[in-house]
Amino acid sequence: MSEDTIATSPAGxxxxVLDRVSDLTIGAAATALLGLVVVQGWQVFARxxxxxxxxxxxxxxxxxxxxxxxxxxASGVHTNRHFGFFLLADSLRPALQRLVRAVSPLVIMLIGAVIAYWAGVLLLDGLDVRIAGAPMPQSIAYLPLAVGGGLMVLFAFNRLLLALRAPSLFDAAGVR
Known part of the structure; x- marks a missing residue:
């Protein structure tokens, strides 16, 4: 079973809802990139x-x-376009493939939770300190990390559910 089989399971x-959230997430990321170009363009012009x-x-x-x-x-986790060892998983026997496809989202959930937690801690720790030159809290850059980590957990949990619901593959003898 390939990742494409899991990704094209019937959508409930x-x-x-998660597709819409992912679309909004990509839209926000693209807007941030556009804003980055504008801000850096202004920086170069002004300087x-x-x-x-x-x-x-x-x-x-x-x-x-x-x-x-x-x-x-985070959106890359939802669309399954993130770094992974897909060739390794595809080379395993079907029973092990299912295990690997279930463990992978668990690892992503753990990483996303750690990022969300520590980014939240750092965000709250520096809210009362102002950045020199801008009317923003010093720790504001941790806000997107906290949100992104939380979204990674959400999207990876969905990937886990899809992997667990995917049909098992049996060979002709019925052996996994």
Whole structure:
């Protein structure tokens, strides 16, 4: 069973909701990338053309980059376009393939939970400290990491459910 078989399982209401959330996530990541281009363009123009470099562009750039990266990674989990050992899983016997396909989302859920937790801790820790040059909290760049980590957990949980519901493969003798 390939990853495509799991990905094309019949879509229920939960899958439709998660698809919408993923679409919104990709839209936010794309908007952040666009914002990144605009902010960096303004930084270059202000520095080299009008010789007045604004101080707010660096923290805004970090926030936008963190947003694009975190939300893009989370959506990659939903669409199963993330880093993985798919060739290894495909080379295993069907019984082991099912196990690997169930363990993989668990690992992603663990990583997403750690990212969400520690990003949340760091976000809350620096909310009362202001960034020099911008009217934002120093820890604001951790907000997208916390959200992205939470979305990774949600999307990986859905992947786990899909992997567990996928039909087992049997050879002609009925042996796994």
């Amino acid at each position: 209401p939960l899958q439709h 080299y053309v009008i010789n007045n470099s604004p101080s707010w562009t660096e923290p805004v750039t970090v926030l936008l980059l963190s947003t694009a990266m975190s939300l893009g990674a």
